[in-house]
Amino acid sequence: MADKVLIVDDDVETLRLVGLMLERQGYNISAADNGERAIKRAQADRPDLVLLDVMMPDMSGYEVAKQLRASEITANVPIIMFTAKAQVDDRIEGLESGADAYLTKPTQPRELLAQVKALLARSKAARTAQAMGKAPESRGRTIGILSAKGGLGVTTLATNLGITLRKLTRESVVIADFRPGSSDISAGLGYSNSNGVMQLLRKEAKAISPVDIQRELVAHQSGVHVFVSPQRPRDAVYAMRLEQYRAIARLLPSISKYVLLDLGPSLPPLTQMVLKYCDEFLVAMEPSPASIQQTKQLIADLISLNVGKGRIHVALVNRTRSNLQMNWSTAQEELAHPISSVITPAPDLAYKASEINTPMVLQQPSSLTAEQFTKLASAFVQAE
Ligand SMILES: Nc1ncnc2c1ncn2[C@@H]1O[C@H](COP(=O)(O)OP(=O)(O)OP(=O)(O)O)[C@@H](O)[C@H]1O
Numbered sequence: 001m002a003d004k005v006l007i008v009d010d011d012v013e014t015l016r017l018v019g020l021m022l023e024r025q026g027y028n029i030s031a032a033d034n035g036e037r038a039i040k041r042a043q044a045d046r047p048d049l050v051l052l053d054v055m056m057p058d059m060s061g062y063e064v065a066k067q068l069r070a071s072e073i074t075a076n077v078p079i080i081m082f083t084a085k086a087q088v089d090d091r092i093e094g095l096e097s098g099a100d101a102y103l104t105k106p107t108q109p110r111e112l113l114a115q116v117k118a119l120l121a122r123s124k125a126a127r128t129a130q131a132m133g134k135a136p137e138s139r140g141r142t143i144g145i146l147s148a149k150g151g152l153g154v155t156t157l158a159t160n161l162g163i164t165l166r167k168l169t170r171e172s173v174v175i176a177d178f179r180p181g182s183s184d185i186s187a188g189l190g191y192s193n194s195n196g197v198m199q200l201l202r203k204e205a206k207a208i209s210p211v212d213i214q215r216e217l218v219a220h221q222s223g224v225h226v227f228v229s230p231q232r233p234r235d236a237v238y239a240m241r242l243e244q245y246r247a248i249a250r251l252l253p254s255i256s257k258y259v260l261l262d263l264g265p266s267l268p269p270l271t272q273m274v275l276k277y278c279d280e281f282l283v284a285m286e287p288s289p290a291s292i293q294q295t296k297q298l299i300a301d302l303i304s305l306n307v308g309k310g311r312i313h314v315a316l317v318n319r320t321r322s323n324l325q326m327n328w329s330t331a332q333e334e335l336a337h338p339i340s341s342v343i344t345p346a347p348d349l350a351y352k353a354s355e356i357n358t359p360m361v362l363q364q365p366s367s368l369t370a371e372q373f374t375k376l377a378s379a380f381v382q383a384e
């Protein structure tokens with residue numbers, strides 16, 4: 001998962017040329033040809049950097065930069081202003097409106113590339129420093145894990161990916177179950193219902209603090225921490241506590257470097273509310289025609305709810321060994337969306353995992369399944 005650059009210019013030829021140049025250097029490109037679309041794209045795609053033209057009809061680059069800075073989601077994205085306006089006053093206005101660097105057109109591709117690289121490196125260093133607790137506003141990354149239908153392997157992905165991320169990075173990891181009433185993370189790891197979480201969810205949302213949440217996290221032997229939602233079937237009513245879950249989703253990244261949300265199947269109100277707090281999404285899919293069609297609809301719905309396509313990663317989870325099943329390239333073609341990860345069938349390991357409450361990657365750290373999770377986790381780490 002390469003760094004994502006959003007290019008904003010009303011001149012389509014510039015968009016194309018700069019886009020091609022950066023694409024050849026391995027960046028993931030998205031483009032917008034006016035200010036309004038730029039802001040929408042930035043919210044949907046969460047780019048790692050924005051290359052912003054100044055003189056555009058309707059909304060100037062200065063205004064776009066100001067609005068990006070004003071939104072919680074895009075406040076910290078590095079911005080390079082890229083413009084034909086070369087006066088000192090213009091540069092000052094650019095920097096004052098929130099740009100990090102200023103380049104005048106025409107620019108040598110080499111200079112542009114050097115600026116892009118330098119700014120990306122600087123922002124990564126700043127993020128790492130924050131994650132290590134050096135700055136109060138440190139923020140982790142949230143990965144929402146979901147599927148079109150139940151039982152496709154969402155919880156298996158959440159637990160095994162979380163444990164693998166912890167193992168690879170030694171960073172803090174929280175796996176949070178956001179399915180009150182039908183949570184199975186707790187059962188999978190051997191935890192029982194917690195009264196503390198119910199009390200937390202009954203609190204006024206405004207009063208929920210990071211310390212309150214931290215108190216309810218359960219430490220797992222692997223080093224990850226788990227947030228267990230109330231799990232009795234009747235506890236499904238807690239899904240109506242939208243504002244409380246919103247506070248938890250918003251605050252978890254201030255507690256932990258990686259936050260994995262087990263969102264379960266479909267897009268119930270709780271999941272739709274949480275979408276904006278997720279940086280990335282991992283969708284579990286089965287290699288069957290029905291699952292592919294349903295996943296297609298899920299992806300289309302996510303996109304219509306303002307999740308950029310580039311943030312949606314699909315994991316093909318094969319749970320049964322069958323000669324009738326599709327291979328991943330056919331599945332990918334049918335889905336018309338890249339498949340980022342393939343998990344092969346491991347029925348014995350999976351069965352034992354629930355029997356002894358030990359996720360697959362811990363049971364057999366050198367298994368093919370563990371290797372597949374290492375690959376998946378590395379892709380998320382590299383995407384930072
Ligand atoms: N790679 C695999 N091979 C075989 N079985 C698997 C594999 N991955 C998961 N399973 C099994 O598939 C079943 C469903 O997995 P899991 O509980 O993770 O799905 P889910 O999407 O969380 O389900 P729910 O919607 O009920 O929460 C479980 O019994 C699990 O052990």
Ligand SMILES: [Mg+2]
Pocket residue numbers: 154155156183184185262264
């Ligand atoms: Mg589950």
